[in-house]
Amino acid sequence: MDTFIQQILNGLVLGSMYALVALGYTMVYGVLNLINFAHGDVLMIGAMVGLSILRMLDSTFPGLPGGVQLAIAILGAIPVAMLVNILIERVAYRRLRNAPRLAPLITAIGVSILLQTFVMAMPFWGRSPLPFPQLLSSDPIMVGGAVISQTQVLLLVLAALAMLLLVFLVEKTKMGRAMRAVAENPRVAGLMGVDSNRVIVSTFAIGAALAAVAGVMWGANYASIQFAMGTLPGMKAFSAAVLGGIGNIYGAMIGGIVLGIIESLGAGYIGDLTGGFLGSHYQDIFAFVVLILVLTVRPSGIMGERVADRA
């Protein structure tokens, strides 16, 4: 039973990171019907910028408490990630908005490679994995029979806060209403006086901010970051968005957390289930199996807003 609680906790932590990234996918998909393939790399940029800020803080203001440092790192990473994502939209997607579907997808992959190459080529980042400093006390907190680190608790709190903020933004503000209008029907929204370009840019910016939070916390949680770190979480977060029902922000949140729990439960029990034939290192296949299953069985996902195979 203790293992079970532990796996659920791990799943929640993993899932809340997926959810943050999945929101970025789902919001962009909502307004543009496009998968921002480079979104995982925005997470990576967020983590990298966060790390650089931490290094600078360490040399200029040594002795700052870890929590404050982490907060500054996150607050610094957010605008950079936003800028990067807005730039991606401007360079890679805007001109292709009316092009055939394959085109923006291929540029998105290209942009993703370019971002990784950029990080690889920077002398202060480079190709090898970089250690991410441990800022919070490593004393674990006991929950029932399971343990959770302080970083992970912070991560859960931050993710919850970010999602609440997002819900407020989308449901209660004027910009949120404009977003929902563009997602519903861009042409009619334009007729009603909504500046769809502004809406699209702010959608990319908000997605990037969430990804930056996830990126810095990813680094803090796993203590190591690398130029290619965004690809796999990006793909899994996309699976989460599809699982929840793409285009639906509540779906992305639920999908992220459900996928995180599926993954960690799967990794925990696959050994017993297959009689030792497959082990926990197959953890990464669950997201894709879930993705394929959802797309074939229920393409509209859990929340069921859109039909997923409209191509």
Place this chain on the structure above:
Amino acid sequence: MALLTFDTAHKPRQSYASMAILLAVMLVFPFVASQFGNSWVRIIDMALLYIMLALGLNIVVGFAGLLDLGYIAFFAVGAYLTGLLASPQFAALLESVVNYSPAMGDALVALFGESIRTEGIHLSVWFIVPLAGLVAALFGALLGAPTLKLRGDYLAIVTLGFGEIIRIFMNNLNDPINFTNGPQGINLIDPIRIFGVSLAGEAGSKATVFIGGFGMPSVNAYYFLFLLLCIVTIFMTSRLQHSRLGRAWVAIREDEIAAKAMGINTRNVKLLAFSMGASFGGVAGAMFAAFQGFVSPESFSLTESIAVLAMVVLGGIGHIPGVVMGGVLLAALPEVLRHVVEPVQQSLFGKVLIEAEVLRQLLYGLAMVLIMLNRPAGLWPSPIKEDRPVAATDKEEKEESAVV
């Protein structure tokens, strides 16, 4: 491009002449290049393999319009199959089977004879090539079946996931039964042997291959084999393109619903696109394994899938000469840069500022972004009359409601 044309339907004389010239150049090339060192021929050997891959992917992406981001998985299947059936690896597999379930092990020994316990299986290339093509085709259908209803971006993500799954299996299928030898990969794969002539050269010959009384470096021998295979691939894909099936692929690419309404069995035709594309990847993989003598999961990362896609995109989606050119450019150029740029930087700045690997990635990324923004049909697009390139607009599609 004006000088060379491959439009046999409209300019037959000119295009056959271009082909003849190109063939002559290709035949002489290795003898000239090997004067400057075998590594240059080796680069072209790899480029030829990449061209085969790009041509295979072109069937799926170019003809049928299905974006496959996990294509390298089929290359991996062919390579690992060769690794398993033409190296001592099968002995290791057998040992783990015996440990896991002795009965199964005995059955295998009874089937293949006692010698596989120590030596593994060493099949001839004549078995391995068709087998690699077949098994890869099977995997292609395996990927195609659950994704039949998906299109565009969803298909891309699922195929990407499929590629990752294959890689995860390559990394981990060494326990409890040792199929792939895990991250270390499979070693000591037999070189290709055709009519008793080993293309790696006999022992003690310093990697020189003798055919009759005529000797040449091993890389040259592989070059001619790969060239032959490339020509066969080009021939087959261009015949496919103009066949009934090829036209059905293009119809599906342009408008799946209309194609269905015209009586095309879209399920079978799509599955055929996946498995035929995959089979070329499998054969290329088998060649790669035998050429390198070694396979490991590292060679089959996502980056490689994207590299092959970049070749197709750069050259001209759906246009065979364009794809070949894209393959040559993107496979050979980074390697040439590696030989040129790093030494130049070394002598200019005293150290390497930009690594060749970074440049290679940069090329792939730029190729995809710039081409898609400025010349979406590629550097060498198909002539308009052949079939409509992907650049054909379907502007209103976005506004249309869900399409099943």
